[in-house]
Amino acid sequence: MKWEYGGIYKAYDMTGVIALPGGSLVEVCDWTARLPEFMKQADTLFVDPPWNMGNARTFYTKAELPHPEFDFLEFSRRLFERIDQIAPRTLFIEMGKQYLGWYLQACSARYSHLTFYNSTYFHKQQNKCYVIHASQKRERYKSLEDLDEEDIIKWICANHGYECIGDLCMGRGLVGKHAYLNGRRFVGTELNKKRLAVLVNFILATQITSA
Numbered sequence: 715m716k717w718e719y720g721g722i723y724k725a726y727d728m729t730g731v732i733a734l735p736g737g738s739l740v741e742v743c744d745w746t747a748r749l750p751e752f753m754k755q756a757d758t759l760f761v762d763p764p765w766n767m768g769n770a771r772t773f774y775t776k777a778e779l780p781h782p783e784f785d786f787l788e789f790s791r792r793l794f795e796r797i798d799q800i801a802p803r804t805l806f807i808e809m810g811k812q813y814l815g816w817y818l819q820a821c822s823a824r825y826s827h828l829t830f831y832n833s834t835y836f837h838k839q840q841n842k843c844y845v846i847h848a849s850q851k852r853e854r855y856k857s858l859e860d861l862d863e864e865d866i867i868k869w870i871c872a873n874h875g876y877e878c879i880g881d882l883c884m885g886r887g888l889v890g891k892h893a894y895l896n897g898r899r900f901v902g903t904e905l906n907k908k909r910l911a912v913l914v915n916f917i918l919a920t921q922i923t924s925a
């Protein structure tokens with residue numbers, strides 16, 4: 715089955731660095747291979763990576779790319795290598811239960827303060843997930859407990875203190891969308907041009923209609 719996401723990507727040039735209004739930048743890129751330099755502008759990261767290798771493979775299939783040959787721990791190790799290159803002041807990572815312990819450990823090796831929020835995805839109570847919040851100073855947002863991930867992203871984009879929020883796994887772009895709607899700057903990478911085009915279209919179409 716071909717995943718087209720409405721075929722929106724056909725209307726845009728999705729190659730190279732894509733500059734969006736307000737100085738935001740995105741690029742179709744597999745960070746297991748390389749990190750665009752502009753990602754280092756992020757002082758906060760919100761990342762919702764695949765939660766295991768089966769899940770990661772489905773995203774490579776949807777992007778019509780060959781599956782990586784390494785396992786999920788290597789995939790995660792490379793993710794943290796990129797996070798280290800960016801060195802955000804605050805890191806939010808969304809995770810499932812299976813690798814939550816490994817991710818908490820990886821975060822605690824880098825940050826002095828760590829907490830996590832119980833969350834859900836797709837607004838369904840049975841879809842449990844967790845959002846890790848890692849920072850160098852004590853931060854915990856009570857209002858994020860038990861919110862759906864989309865509402866957590868919305869709240870962070872509106873209320874967390876940041877100059878530029880980054881997302882290494884933009885997908886269809888919730889982080890970019892909510893940063894944009896709050897007049898804030900964001901940077902991001904995404905494996906699949908068809909998924910990233912949904913965000914590009916949302917922003918450029920909003921711009922045109924509000925002009």
Ligand SMILES: C[S@@+](CC[C@H](N)C(=O)[O-])C[C@H]1O[C@@H](n2cnc3c(N)ncnc32)[C@H](O)[C@@H]1O
Pocket residue numbers: 743744745746762763764770773774777882883884885886887888889903904905906909
């Ligand atoms: C769970 S989804 C994130 C959904 C996102 N929060 C949204 O608003 O749509 C994970 C995303 O990570 C992307 N991804 C997976 N591996 C990646 C990699 N190595 N480099 C860049 N993006 C990757 C997938 O294509 C997928 O869109």
